[in-house]
Amino acid sequence: MALEVTVYTKDACGDCRRTKSNLNQRKVPHQTVHVAEDNIELIEKLRAIAEQLGSKLAMPYVKVVNTDTGDTEEWFGHRSDLIVEHIIAKRRGSL
Template identity: 40%
Template sequence: MSHEVTVYTRPGCVQCTATKRALAQARVPHLVVDVDDHPEVLDTLRELDALALPVVVTSTGHWTGYRPDQIRALTLTTTQEGSR
């Protein structure tokens, strides 16, 4: 299965947990990367000017924080792609 959504998180991050939960409930396939386990990704996140977690990277862009509006948009995109 291909994951076009990657969520960069860290333990204890409330917004990270909410984002992962919302993506799972919306059935949006996603890969979770714990930045504590993979500190090498921090430079990449800084290049995106992403200074807060979670960072959600999609095929069309990225955002930081818990963003239900962005998750809904992903749900619509995933649904439309699945019906093709």
């Protein structure tokens, strides 16, 4: 199973740093997308995703795509529990 993990971050974001650190410690390859304060188009896109998920717009935004099936898991905020559930457990299951 191949997972593509993307972390959307912003400046001075403690939860963003914690999320990336958690992924790094667990040796999870991931891409980081910096969300600049003046990137209104991306911020509005993230706001729409948060609304669709019934969540508040709280960085980071994490998107996990199973490239084999196209299934997507996504969430806002630092969520170690979801990193384990949607990334670590799935990687272990594919070994």
